[in-house]
Amino acid sequence: MIDLIVFSVDNNKYALNIENVQRIIQAVELTSIPNAHPYIDGMMSYEENVVKILNFRRLIGLGSYNSELIKLFTRLKDAHSEWVDELKESIETGSSFTKTTNPNMCELGKWLNDFNSYDDSVSAVLKELINYHKKLHLLGKKVLDIYEVDEEKAKHIVDSELDDVFNHTMGAIDTFIYELEKVSNSLQKLIFYDNNGTNFAVKVDKIEDIAHILESDIMSADGDSANTEFLEFDGILDINGVLINIIKTIKLPS
Secondary structure, eight states, rough: OOOEEEEETTTTTEEGGGGGGEEEOOOOOOOOOTTOOEEEEEEETTEEEEEEEEEEEHHHHOOOOHHHHHHHHHHHEEEHHHHHHHHHHHHHHHHOSOOOOTTTTTTHHHHHOOOOOHHHHHHHHHHHHHHHHHHHHHHHHHHHHTTOOOOHHHHHHHHIIHHHHHHHHHHHHHHHHTTTHHHHHHHOEEEEEEETEEEEEESSSEEEEEEEEEEGGGOOOSSTTTTTEEEEEEEEETTTTEEEEEEEEEEOOO
8 A cells, every 4th residue: 555645736636655755834934045946935944954945836837826826816806896796786777696695605705714824914814804705795695685675775785885895805805915925825835755865845735635545556647748857757546536646756956
C-alpha cells in the first residue's frame, strides 16, 4: 500500500507520497529573498529552521492565487449586483424573480461556508460579510412574500432597506480584497517536503484527502511532456472518476 497526500491547484488534483511529507500548515506571511528564483515565494522560520517556499502554481505555469481571488470576488460582486437589480425589477413590475433567496445556495454563500481563517482581522470581516450576506438574501425573501399581499409595503422596504444592506455586503467583500494577502494565506496550505534531505515547503491551493492505494493502481501517462526540470510525475490515478496526477519528485530551484 502507498499513502498519498492529495492536494488541488486550480481545478487539477495532485498527490505526493506521504513518506516525503513532514507536515502541513496554514500559509503564512513570508520574508522575501533578494534575487530568488521566480518559483520561490520567499522564506520563513519554522521550528528554528529557515525554510524556503516553492510556489506550485508558478511551477506548473499558472497565474497567481491572488489574481484568482480577485476574479472570484469581482464575479461575486457582479452576481449580487444582478441579484439586487432583478429583485427591484420583480417588485416594481411583478416579473418573476429567478435567483435564490437562500444565502447558502448562491456562489458566495457556498464559498463562505467553506472558508475559515485563523487571522483575527480576516475573521472579523468574515463575520460581518456572513451577517450582511444572510440579511440581504432574507430581505429578498421577505419583500417577495410581502409583495404577494401588499405591493406598496414591499416597494417601501426595497426603497428604504435594500441598498443599505447590499452596500454593506459589497463593502465587506471590498475589505476582503484589501486584505487579499491575509485571505490568501487563510486558504492556501504549505506542505513541508523532503527530497533526499533537501527540505522546503510547497505552497498549494487546498489539501483534499489522504489516499491509500496500491502501486498497481497508478496508470502510466502518455509521454513525459508534463515533466520539467523541477517536477517529475509518476503517472495518473483514477479515484471515482477523478484524475489525480501522481508526483514522483519535486526539486527546489537554486
